[in-house]
Structures are given as structure tokens and as C-alpha cells.
Amino acid sequence: MDLYFKCGKVGSAETIFKLIPKKEAVSWNVMISGYVTAGKFFEAYGIFSDMREAHVEADAITFTSVLAACSQLAALEKGKDVHKLIIERKLEDGEVVMGALLDMYAKCGAVDEAFGIFRILPERDLVSWTSMITAYGSHGRVHEALKLFADMLQSNVKPDRVTFLAILSACSHAGLVDEGCYYFNEMINVYGIIPRVEHYSCLIDLIGRAGRLNEAYEILQRNPAITDDVGLLSTLFSACRLHRNLDLGFRIARTLIEKNPDDSSTYITLSHMYASVQKWDEMRTVRSQMKKLGLKKNPGCSWTEINQKIYPFFSEDNSRLHLESVNKCILYLTSHMEDESIPFMHFDIEAQIYS
DNA sequence: GTAGGGTTAG
Numbered sequence: 001m002d003l004y005f006k007c008g009k010v011g012s013a014e015t016i017f018k019l020i021p022k023k024e025a026v027s028w029n030v031m032i033s034g035y036v037t038a039g040k041f042f043e044a045y046g047i048f049s050d051m052r053e054a055h056v057e058a059d060a061i062t063f064t065s066v067l068a069a070c071s072q073l074a075a076l077e078k079g080k081d082v083h084k085l086i087i088e089r090k091l092e093d094g095e096v097v098m099g100a101l102l103d104m105y106a107k108c109g110a111v112d113e114a115f116g117i118f119r120i121l122p123e124r125d126l127v128s129w130t131s132m133i134t135a136y137g138s139h140g141r142v143h144e145a146l147k148l149f150a151d152m153l154q155s156n157v158k159p160d161r162v163t164f165l166a167i168l169s170a171c172s173h174a175g176l177v178d179e180g181c182y183y184f185n186e187m188i189n190v191y192g193i194i195p196r197v198e199h200y201s202c203l204i205d206l207i208g209r210a211g212r213l214n215e216a217y218e219i220l221q222r223n224p225a226i227t228d229d230v231g232l233l234s235t236l237f238s239a240c241r242l243h244r245n246l247d248l249g250f251r252i253a254r255t256l257i258e259k260n261p262d263d264s265s266t267y268i269t270l271s272h273m274y275a276s277v278q279k280w281d282e283m284r285t286v287r288s289q290m291k292k293l294g295l296k297k298n299p300g301c302s303w304t305e306i307n308q309k310i311y312p313f314f315s316e317d318n319s320r321l322h323l324e325s326v327n328k329c330i331l332y333l334t335s336h337m338e339d340e341s342i343p344f345m346h347f348d349i350e351a352q353i354y355s
Numbered sequence: 356g357t358a359g360g361g362t363t364a365g
Contacts, residue, residue, distance in 0.1 A: 002356055029357040064358040099359035106360095130360045162361050169362055201363040208363095235363045265365040272365090 005034030033065040044069035060094045067100040071107035079104040106135030130163045137170025145170040168202035180206040208239025241273040264295040
């Protein structure tokens with residue numbers, strides 16, 4: 001089953017799972033973690049519910065996997081339920097489960113709860129330190145992130161490339177340019193970590209957001225390995241839009257369109273850039289060019305948790321969830337599942353939606 | 356057999 005999941009054959013794994021007459025915890029666990037690796041988080045939670053209904057006792061691995069699903073769905077209430085179960089099962093001394101719990105709270109926006117878990121961890125390893133730093137950094141609490149990083153070094157835990165990613169992204173969110181550059185250099189010179197594209201991504205964003213666009217561009221030019229990276233160019237392009245640098249912006253847009261002619265986002269950003277400097281003719285040209293090529297904006301889709309249930313909605317919903325949108329989203333979800341299975345959620349629209 | 360941390364942009 002695990003092998004099928006790893007090959008992306010979710011349907012085959014499901015078939016085998018159904019054939020197992022007496023399912024033990026391991027079989028359920030493989031399904032839950034398999035769904036998570038396949039990005040099918042609704043299903044992961046669904047099969048966890050089935051497991052509970054089947055009265056199979058969940059273990060640390062079950063909880064760890066289902067917490068990953070809760071994190072991805074930002075389903076805080078469901079995550080809290082899992083927390084209760086972990087306490088009931090007296091699994092609070094497990095390093096990995098607690099790490100997953102900490103991450104779940106952080107991803108669901110409950111940063112202080114995440115720190116509550118971090119504080120009581122029996123042992124703090126590289127992963128838990130990094131999770132907590134990421135949690136603070138991604139919620140704009142940079143100084144707490146940097147303080148924690150200092151504490152981590154004090155405790156003699158050596159940061160790795162993920163830790164630095166957390167630090168760099170924290171600095172970039174807060175506009176701490178000098179600090180960010182300092183850590184970038186420390187990473188290389190003190191910790192011997194060779195920066196990857198993702199590190200450069202933070203660095204380019206950091207420097208670009210600060211308006212030092214040419215400096216950011218030079219970094220790309222100086223490193224042949226990353227000069228043409230579409231992701232990095234897009235990051236810099238956004239910074240050009242932010243600072244209304246038409247020259248560099250247009251140059252980068254041209255490269256991006258050459259490399260990725262089907263991607264509508266370049267056109268959209270370009271048109272926004274022209275609009276921000278009142279160049280309406282240029283804006284219209286970009287829009288009509290986009291239309292001519294048949295490029296459309298990707299529809300936005302998200303979901304929210306109301307009264308223990310998860311509701312999807314589309315970007316055109318401004319004030320509240322509409323019946324049609326929910327229906328559309330069910331269609332969207334089902335059409336995006338190769339196996340045509342129906343999402344586990346029950347859409348109790350009449351009773352819940354306007355509550 | 357199955358388990359926790361990952362950037363940027365639209």
C-alpha cells in the first residue's frame with residue numbers, strides 16, 4: 001500500500017486496504033500517512049475518523065500523521081481533538097508526536113499554544129527548535145524568532161538549512177535587511193551550509209522589498225546557477241512592481257514570458273505595475289495580449305472550519321458562503337481527484353452555512 | 356510496513 005501511495009496510485013492502495021479483513025493500526029496508519037503524502041488531507045482525516053469508528057486504537061504514528069493533515073487544512077478544532085486524544089492515550093512524552101502537535105498549532109495560527117507545547121517538550125531537538133522559529137517568523141513575531149534562534153545556539157543545537165530558511169524568511173517579512181544578510185553570510189561562513197534556491201529566494205525577496213532592486217538583480221547575475229530561475233525572477237519582479245521600477249520590471253517580465261509563455265501571473269503583475277504608474281495604454285495592451293493568448297486567472301479556492309465542519313469557498317464569495325459556490329467547490333474537489341471518490345465531508349448546508 | 360521542521364510570487 002505504502003508503495004502504491006509513493007507511486008501516486010492512491011486508488012490501488014485503497015483497493016488493497018479494503019481487501020484487508022482484520023485491519024490493525026499499521027494498515028490504518030499507512031492509509032493516513034499515504035493520503036497525507038498524496039496531498040489528500042480531507043481523506044486522511046476521513047480515514048482517521050473511520051479508524052476511530054472501527055474502534056482500532058490509535059498510536060503515536062496515527063496521531064502524528066493525522067496532525068499533519070490538520071495542519072494542512074488549518075483545522076484547529078480537529079487538531080485540538082487530536083491533542084485531547086494524545087493526552088488520553090498518555091503519549092505526551094513522544095518527541096515526534098509532540099513535534100507534530102506543535103507544528104499543527106503553529107500552522108493553524110495558534111502560535112502561543114504552539115509555544116506552550118514547545119515549553120513542555122521533554123527534549124528539544126533541531127526539528128522542534130526550527131518549527132518554533134518558523135512559527136514565530138511566519139506570524140510576524142521576528143524578534144521572538146531571533147531570540148529563540150539565539151537560545152537554540154546557546155543550547156548547542158546546530159542549525160541546518162531549514163532553520164536558516166526560517167530565519168531568512170522571518171527577516172524578510174519584517175524588513176530586517178541587514179540582519180537577513182548577516183544570517184545569510186553566517187550560514188555560509190560559520191555553518192558551512194551552501195545556499196540553495198530557496199535561501200536565495202528569501203534573500204532576493206528581502207533585498208528587493210527594501211527597494212535595492214539592482215543589488216538583488218546583481219546577485220542573480222553573479223550566480224550562473226540561479227540566474228534564470230523562474231521562481232527567483234518572479235520574486236524580483238514583484239519587488240519591481242512594489243517599487244514601480246518599470247525598466248528592470250519590464251526586462252524581467254520579458255524573460256519570464258519567454259520562459260513560461262502560458263503563465264498568466266506575469267501578465268497580471270505587469271498590468272498591475274503599469275496601473276500603479278497610471279500607464280493605462282500599456283496596461284490595456286498587456287490585458288489584451290493576455291486575452292489573445294487565452295490566458296485566464298486561476299480561480300481561488302479555500303475552506304474554513306465552522307462548527308466542526310470544513311466548508312470550501314471560492315474567491316468570488318465576498319461576504320458569506322453561497323450555496324452555488326459550495327456546490328461548485330464540491331465539483332471542483334471531486335473533479336480534481338483522479339479516483340472520483342467523494343470528499344469525506346458532509347455538507348450540511350441548510351443548518352450550518354449561515355451560522 | 357506507517358511518524359514531526361521548508362522560502363518566494365501572483
